[in-house]
Amino acid sequence: MARKTxxxxxxxxxxxxxxxxxxxxxxxYAAVSMRQIAREVGVQAGALYLYTKDKQSLLFDLMRTHMDxxxxxxxxxxxxxxPLAQLEDFSRFHIHFHLDRPDAVFIAYMELRNLSDANFxxxxxxxREYERELERILEAGHAAGMINVPxxxxxxxxxxxxxxxxxxxxREGGRLSQDAVADxxxxxVRGAVGA
Amino acid sequence: MARKTxxxxxxxxxxxxxxxxxxxxxxxYAAVSMRQIAREVGVQAGALYLYTKDKQSLLFDLMRTHMDxxxxxxxxxxxxxxPLAQLEDFSRFHIHFHLDRPDAVFIAYMELRNLSDANFxxxxxxxREYERELERILEAGHAAGMINVPxxxxxxxxxxxxxxxxxxxxREGGRLSQDAVADxxxxxVRGAVGA
DNA sequence: AGATTAACTGAACGATTGTTCAAATAAAAC
DNA sequence: GTTTTATTTGAACAATCGTTCAGTTAATCT
Numbered sequence: 001m002a003r004k005t006x007x008x009x010x011x012x013x014x015x016x017x018x019x020x021x022x023x024x025x026x027x028x029y030a031a032v033s034m035r036q037i038a039r040e041v042g043v044q045a046g047a048l049y050l051y052t053k054d055k056q057s058l059l060f061d062l063m064r065t066h067m068d069x070x071x072x073x074x075x076x077x078x079x080x081x082x083p084l085a086q087l088e089d090f091s092r093f094h095i096h097f098h099l100d101r102p103d104a105v106f107i108a109y110m111e112l113r114n115l116s117d118a119n120f121x122x123x124x125x126x127x128r129e130y131e132r133e134l135e136r137i138l139e140a141g142h143a144a145g146m147i148n149v150p151x152x153x154x155x156x157x158x159x160x161x162x163x164x165x166x167x168x169x170x171r172e173g174g175r176l177s178q179d180a181v182a183d184x185x186x187x188x189v190r191g192a193v194g195a
Numbered sequence: 196m197a198r199k200t201x202x203x204x205x206x207x208x209x210x211x212x213x214x215x216x217x218x219x220x221x222x223x224y225a226a227v228s229m230r231q232i233a234r235e236v237g238v239q240a241g242a243l244y245l246y247t248k249d250k251q252s253l254l255f256d257l258m259r260t261h262m263d264x265x266x267x268x269x270x271x272x273x274x275x276x277x278p279l280a281q282l283e284d285f286s287r288f289h290i291h292f293h294l295d296r297p298d299a300v301f302i303a304y305m306e307l308r309n310l311s312d313a314n315f316x317x318x319x320x321x322x323r324e325y326e327r328e329l330e331r332i333l334e335a336g337h338a339a340g341m342i343n344v345p346x347x348x349x350x351x352x353x354x355x356x357x358x359x360x361x362x363x364x365x366r367e368g369g370r371l372s373q374d375a376v377a378d379x380x381x382x383x384v385r386g387a388v389g390a
Numbered sequence: 391a392g393a394t395t396a397a398c399t400g401a402a403c404g405a406t407t408g409t410t411c412a413a414a415t416a417a418a419a420c
Numbered sequence: 421g422t423t424t425t426a427t428t429t430g431a432a433c434a435a436t437c438g439t440t441c442a443g444t445t446a447a448t449c450t
Contacts, residue, residue, distance in 0.1 A: 002415040003427040012427080028308060030225035034408060046410075047428050055408065110305055113223060150379050154371075158383050161360025162353050169352050176349075184345050188353050192387040197444040198397040207397080229438060241440075242398050250438065394449070400442100407436065412429105419424070 004043075009050070015041045016051045020058050025103035029059050029114045059111060060119045066104040067126035073097055074133060083141030084195055090134055091189045092182045094163045099178055105167050131156055138193065148194030159189055199238075204245070210236045211246045215253050220298035224254050224309045254306060255314045261299040262321035268292055269328060278336030279390055285329055286384045287377045289358045294373055300362050326351055333388065343389030354384055 019040035023032045034055060038045040052058040074097075079089050098105050112120060135156040141147035149155040166181060176184075214235035218227045229250060233240040247253040269292075274284045293300050307315060330351040336342035344350040361376060371379075 002413080002429050003417075004429095005416070007416075007427055009427075026308065028223065028225055030223055031309065033406075035406085043427095044429055045408085046430080049409070050427070113221065114226065150382065151371075154376070154379050155383065157360060157364050158357050158380065161363070162357040162387070165352055165356025165360075168356070176346075181349070184349050185353065187345065187389075188350065188387040191389050192357070192383040194382075194386050197399050198446040200446065202397055202446075204397075228436075230436085238397095239399055240438085241400080244439070245397070392450085394447105396447075397445085399444075401440105403438100403440080405437075407434100410433080411431095413431105414429075415427085417424100417426070420422080 012041065012043065012047070013051050016048060016058075017062060021062055021103050021107065024059065024062070024111065025106045029055075029107075029111045056114075056116060056119070059107075060115060060123075062104065063108050063111065063115070063123055064126070066101070066108050067123060067130070070097060071126065071130060074130070082146065083137050083144055084146050084190075086137045087134075087141060087147070087189065087193070087195070088186055090137060091159070091163060091186045094160070095166055095182045095185060096178055098164060098167050099170055099172075099181075102167055105164070109164070131160060134159060141193070141195070146195055155193055158192060162189065162192070207236065207238065207242075208246050211243055211253075212257060216257055216298050216302065219254065219257070219306065220301045224250075224302075224306045251309075251311060251314070254302075255310060255318075257299065258303050258306065258310070258318055259321070261296070261303050262318060262325070265292060266321065266325060269325070277341065278332050278339055279341050279385075281332045282329075282336060282342070282384065282388070282390070283381050285332060286354070286358060286381045289355070290361055290377045290380060291373055293359060293362050294365055294367075294376075297362055300359070304359070326355060329354060336388070336390070341390055350388055353387060357384065357387070 016037065019037050020032075023036055023040065034048055035045045037058075038048055041048075048058075052061070074090075074093060077089060077093050079086050108123075112123065115123065135152055138147065138149065138152045138155050138159075142149060142152060163185060166185065170176075170178075170181060211232065214232050215227075218232060218235065229243055230240045232253075233243055236243075243253075247256070269285075269288060272284060272288050274281050303318075307318065310318065330347055333342060333344065333347045333350050333354075337344060337347060358380060361380065365371075365373075365376060
């Protein structure tokens with residue numbers, strides 16, 4: 001046997017990324033072998049190298065794609081006119097975006113140390129870019145006297161940590177909907193920044 | 196060569212745990228080999244098995260010890276009489292305890308998936324026990340009308356995520372002392388729970 | 391000083407790792 | 421229907437993995 005019936009790179013390619021995403025999130029990058037990924041895809045290990053240069057690139061591409069999508073989705077989100085409205089927009093956006101892709105989020109936070117130095121630097125820059133979006137809002141809110149925080153940078157980190165934390169406990173089909181969770185968290189975010 | 200001069204299990208034992216803690220935190224459990232740990236200790240890989248049953252037990256013991264120490268330290272912490280004072284005590288305690296052992300904290304959060312089912316259950320129980328401490332405070336504060344949260348469970352998770360998040364950016368010797376950070380975060384925690 | 395015990399080495403075990411590549415087969419192009 | 425191209429197999433590579441154990445040496449005990 002060699003080429004499979006109905007096989008296409010447009011089919012196998014995404015399958016490889018999907019399998020890698022799920023397995024990396026579940027067991028961790030270092031604990032997952034190329035053969036496990038291949039088995040999940042329904043292919044031999046060697047075939048994976050038609051779709052990725054090596055294992056490291058597979059991880060990096062997943063993380064980079066995730067961050068690109070995050071920044072693009074936020075950029076495309078309609079925003080209110082006041083800093084406070086924008087803070088609410090950010091909070092709701094962050095929760096929904098992250099709850100919709102738990103595996104990618106998990107990997108983005110947990111596998112940074114498995115990146116090569118260059119790849120790590122690239123991702124770190126994207127992460128800072130996203131944090132900077134929130135920090136800008138908080139700075140504007142502070143200047144306008146709408147919020148009250150002693151340190152904008154710390155408030156940025158606190159809010160992001162709080163919002164991302166939802167991913168650790170939220171389960172689809174639980175007692176609260178995503179919207180209900182977002183409502184409650186927005187209340188807490190507002191309180192935390194003294195608004 | 197065999198037994199080293201001046202060698203003692205009371206010396207090598209802690210050395211093994213220290214090396215494992217540092218390496219696991221830095222590179223991840225799955226990415227660290229027993230031979231790496233041994234090299235760090237200054238010993239051959241086989242010698243590690245005098246101090247641990249296997250690699251899994253080494254990880255579990257580190258995590259279990261960390262959680263035991265966390266619960267013991269909180270139990271030994273003097274607490275205020277009102278729920279609000281206790282919430283402040285908890286916030287400050289959490290930040291200081293976690294900033295003092297970044298490696299252990301990192302492992303406790305990142306390596307849960309590398310635990311066997313039984314070991315995972317044990318650790319999960321300890322984690323819930325700690326969360327429950329905060330939740331009790333919030334419930335009492337809510338009953339006393341001192342704090343205002345629509346959902347105590349969510350507030351618990353939000354506060355813990357926010358406080359633990361400090362570990363991701365805090366660096367000893369930075370622009371803020373631990374106490375200064377704790378001051379600012381206590382302000383934000385208080386605001387988040389509507390107090 | 392001699393015997394016993396604790397600590398460690400060094401080699402070995404089979405299993406698994408990421409990766410490469412010639413050969414094979416299906417799909418697409420002509 | 422034939423040729424070309426895209427896709428995959430299956431075997432092989434050296435390296436490394438966790439773990440065991442008989443043998444060796446230092447510390448301790450009598």
